[in-house]
Amino acid sequence: MHPILGNLRRLSLYLLAWIPLAAILFYLLALPGGLKWTHALAMAVPLCLLYAFMCLSAWYSCRSMPLDSTGFSRLALTHLVTAIILSAIWVLQARGLTIALASFSSFRGIDQKFFPNHPLLFASGVLIYLLAVALHYVLLSMERTRELEKREIQARVLARDSELKALKAQINPHFLFNSLNSISALTSIDAGRARDMCIQLADFLRKTLGMGEKTVIPLREELDLVRSFLAVEKVRFGARLSVGEDVASEALDCAVPPLLLQPLVENAVAHGISNLTEGGWINVKVSCKEMAEKGRLELPEPANGRSNLVIQVDNNFDPEMPRRRGSGVGLVNVRQRLTTRYGDRASFSAQAENDQFRVSITLPVEKMEAKK
Amino acid sequence: MNGEAARTLTAVIVDDEELARAVLREMLKKHPEVEILGECANGFEAVKMISERKPDLLFLDIQMPKLDGFEVLELIGADIAVVFATAYDQHALRAFEVHAVDYLLKPVAPERFEAALERAKQRIGQPVSPPVNELAAAMREPGQYSERIVVKDGARVHIIPIGKLDYVEAQDDYVALASQGKKYLKQQTISSIESSLDPKNFLRIHRSYLVNLERVSKVEPYGKDSHVAILNDGSRLPVSRSGYARLRGVLDGQNP
Numbered sequence: 001m002h003p004i005l006g007n008l009r010r011l012s013l014y015l016l017a018w019i020p021l022a023a024i025l026f027y028l029l030a031l032p033g034g035l036k037w038t039h040a041l042a043m044a045v046p047l048c049l050l051y052a053f054m055c056l057s058a059w060y061s062c063r064s065m066p067l068d069s070t071g072f073s074r075l076a077l078t079h080l081v082t083a084i085i086l087s088a089i090w091v092l093q094a095r096g097l098t099i100a101l102a103s104f105s106s107f108r109g110i111d112q113k114f115f116p117n118h119p120l121l122f123a124s125g126v127l128i129y130l131l132a133v134a135l136h137y138v139l140l141s142m143e144r145t146r147e148l149e150k151r152e153i154q155a156r157v158l159a160r161d162s163e164l165k166a167l168k169a170q171i172n173p174h175f176l177f178n179s180l181n182s183i184s185a186l187t188s189i190d191a192g193r194a195r196d197m198c199i200q201l202a203d204f205l206r207k208t209l210g211m212g213e214k215t216v217i218p219l220r221e222e223l224d225l226v227r228s229f230l231a232v233e234k235v236r237f238g239a240r241l242s243v244g245e246d247v248a249s250e251a252l253d254c255a256v257p258p259l260l261l262q263p264l265v266e267n268a269v270a271h272g273i274s275n276l277t278e279g280g281w282i283n284v285k286v287s288c289k290e291m292a293e294k295g296r297l298e299l300p301e302p303a304n305g306r307s308n309l310v311i312q313v314d315n316n317f318d319p320e321m322p323r324r325r326g327s328g329v330g331l332v333n334v335r336q337r338l339t340t341r342y343g344d345r346a347s348f349s350a351q352a353e354n355d356q357f358r359v360s361i362t363l364p365v366e367k368m369e370a371k372k
Numbered sequence: 373m374n375g376e377a378a379r380t381l382t383a384v385i386v387d388d389e390e391l392a393r394a395v396l397r398e399m400l401k402k403h404p405e406v407e408i409l410g411e412c413a414n415g416f417e418a419v420k421m422i423s424e425r426k427p428d429l430l431f432l433d434i435q436m437p438k439l440d441g442f443e444v445l446e447l448i449g450a451d452i453a454v455v456f457a458t459a460y461d462q463h464a465l466r467a468f469e470v471h472a473v474d475y476l477l478k479p480v481a482p483e484r485f486e487a488a489l490e491r492a493k494q495r496i497g498q499p500v501s502p503p504v505n506e507l508a509a510a511m512r513e514p515g516q517y518s519e520r521i522v523v524k525d526g527a528r529v530h531i532i533p534i535g536k537l538d539y540v541e542a543q544d545d546y547v548a549l550a551s552q553g554k555k556y557l558k559q560q561t562i563s564s565i566e567s568s569l570d571p572k573n574f575l576r577i578h579r580s581y582l583v584n585l586e587r588v589s590k591v592e593p594y595g596k597d598s599h600v601a602i603l604n605d606g607s608r609l610p611v612s613r614s615g616y617a618r619l620r621g622v623l624d625g626q627n628p
Contacts, residue, residue: 174435177459178389181478185391188398236389274388277414277437318437320531322519 022048055132062136087125204228211258240279255366263330268315387433415439517570542580577615
């Protein structure tokens with residue numbers, strides 16, 4: 001949609017801006033040009049109105065040649081040639097108008113009188129068109145900025161929304177109440193351990209609460225959160241819970257959305273360990289995969305030659321237990337947040353095979369920026 | 373039983389978390405009249421211990437490995453006063469539907485525990501045993517069908533996933549559940565089993581037979597106006613006239 005033609009208010013403003021131009025043309029035609037002032041007025045007004053609309057066509061060439069991606073010579077040449085052509089057409093139109101007007105008695109001789117003014121008209125035509133080009137570039141960039149702002153706000157609202165959902169899911173009542181029950185048991189058995197567990201629980205909750213405000217955190221912090229979560233669960237499950245961690249050191253500083261890994265581990269505890277009499281295991285594996293491995297089908301091709309962060313959480317479970325209600329809500333939430341943030345640059349899969357469950361996440365590697 | 377002995381109460385604690393059992397154990401310590409027969413960490417152990425030791429009172433967690441609390445209750449049935457102890461109250465309604473004496477929320481408050489124990493003492497000796505099929509119905513969330521059936525055989529527990537159930541046969545007060553060439557007896561009516569199974573997969577073909585439709589290989593006429601259904605494993609099940617009409621309806625619907 002044309003930014004001026006498509007908007008009545010802008011069109012009126014634009015035409016208003018032409019009034020001084022028309023006045024200048026009138027002045028030039030009447031004084032140095034030697035036309036009678038009535039003649040000058042009769043020429044200047046329709047000519048300006050006509051050219052005002054002709055100049056609006058600059059939008060099309062401006063749009064097809066964005067300032068930042070077009071070479072200067074091509075830019076200058078194209079707009080200059082267009083200016084010359086449009087201005088020439090304008091002069092021809094002026095010539096036509098004078099001839100038409102000359103047939104009226106009060107305008108007799110205007111065609112000869114106007115003829116010497118053609119170079120002046122042509123020059124101002126070129127100049128005005130170039131001004132119009134500049135105006136359209138300004139409008140285009142304004143529009144683009146507004147579009148970007150809108151999209152950014154939208155993304156931010158979505159992200160905040162999903163953080164909120166994540167946080168709500170985070171404070172899992174089972175986890176909280178069972179932990180409190182463990183503390184209550186420990187108070188008379190081992191007061192020292194009860195205090196330790198209070199501290200671990202507080203530590204975990206504090207870390208969780210801090211995360212809602214951030215859009216990304218270093219993987220290091222997320223792993224920290226996972227460890228505090230598992231420390232609390234370890235008190236509940238004792239020897240039943242065993243955890244393996246294999247994290248590539250270069251992955252530690254990668255930026256990830258907060259609460260990406262923790263819900264996966266929580267899911268593994270709730271649907272794996274807690275159903276296994278003899279206990280179970282959870283393995284967290286994080287690595288950076290370079291472009292060389294892009295041939296593997298499950299990895300989306302990293303953009304611009306960058307590498308992917310691959311996160312894998314494995315756990316065992318009892319396939320004979322019926323699935324509990326509410327299972328998988330945490331996983332769905334993680335998947336949605338990945339899609340919101342990365343689109344198709346990230347992938348998520350969750351699959352069960354025999355007595356093993358695996359969640360794999362691939363997302364583009366982004367290093368944390370320095371603190372603002 | 374004379375009056376002296378009736379005053380002692382026997383109890384079993386069932387919870388998969390050691391610390392959760394410890395809380396209850398500690399609270400019971402103040403009551404010398406209650407003897408703890410044992411503690412169990414999962415549903416299988418619980419069923420075994422309860423059928424062997426026959427306690428008066430059961431403290432039962434709901435989310436546990438192997439069998440959940442409701443399944444344990446379904447298998448041990450009558451005569452035991454049950455107090456549920458769980459972290460989250462999403463199960464409260466179901467707990468009372470299965471006639472639990474009380475329902476404790478973790479962390480357990482001592483006063484609540486005392487109240488529950490008091491109620492349990494009153495309940496013991498006048499058992500209200502819910503009919504088993506009522507239990508089974510309460511176990512299900514509305515609109516959901518069972519994913520597995522639990523059967524007790526002495527102190528052993530069998531779990532039959534619905535996908536492995538071939539057919540169900542009514543036998544007096546029992547039903548025989550046929551799965552992979554074996555039959556398991558359970559005290560339940562065929563109608564209550566039928567209502568717990570997805571009607572898309574299971575069809576009542578006879579007053580006494582409920583069949584897994586995936587197992588039916590063909591249906592042949594048998595006698596004057598009855599039929600017989602032949603399953604993949606060769607079993608032959610009688611099909612009544614109305615059962616045949618239902619079966620035709622389903623099979624025709626599948627292959628138009």
